[in-house]
Amino acid sequence: MLNRKGNTLREQGNYTGAIQYYNKALSIDPSDIDAINGKGDVYYDQSNYTEAIKYYDKALSIDPNSVEALSGKEMHYIAVITILKVDNIMINHLKLWMYRNSENVRI
Numbered sequence: 727m728l729n730r731k732g733n734t735l736r737e738q739g740n741y742t743g744a745i746q747y748y749n750k751a752l753s754i755d756p757s758d759i760d761a762i763n764g765k766g767d768v769y770y771d772q773s774n775y776t777e778a779i780k781y782y783d784k785a786l787s788i789d790p791n792s793v794e795a796l797s798g799k800e801m802h803y804i805a806v807i808t809i810l811k812v813d814n815i816m817i818n819h820l821k822l823w824m825y826r827n828s829e830n831v832r833i
Contacts, residue, residue: 729760741768759785763794770798775805 732747745768751761766781778798785795 728754729758729764732761732764736764736768736771741772744768757788759788759792759795762788763792763798766795766798770801773805 728747728751732744732751735741735747736744745765748761748764748768751758751764755761762781762785766778766785769775769778769781782795782798785792786799789795
């Protein structure tokens with residue numbers, strides 16, 4: 727019941743409310759894997775990947791086969807790889823621009 731309410735609030739973008747419900751569930755059962763994964767999902771949705779990974783890892787320490795935690799970690803790594811690729815593209819574009827405009831650029 728608490729996790730369902732947390733999930734609903736998360737889907738509505740009410741991350742603070744979702745965390746409160748997941749925390750209530752965890753106060754009853756600290757190893758509630760659904761609440762732990764739910765908190766990881768909230769942090770993932772907020773692009774707080776470091777916190778998200780902490781909760782997915784915690785869920786995996788309880789259940790190494792947790793599909794939701796494994797999926798969350800996978801999405802995290804996809805997001806990080808995408809960010810790194812975009813950064814590389816931007817750096818390469820900047821290098822190309824600087825090369826093409828080298829006589830006009832003073833660093």
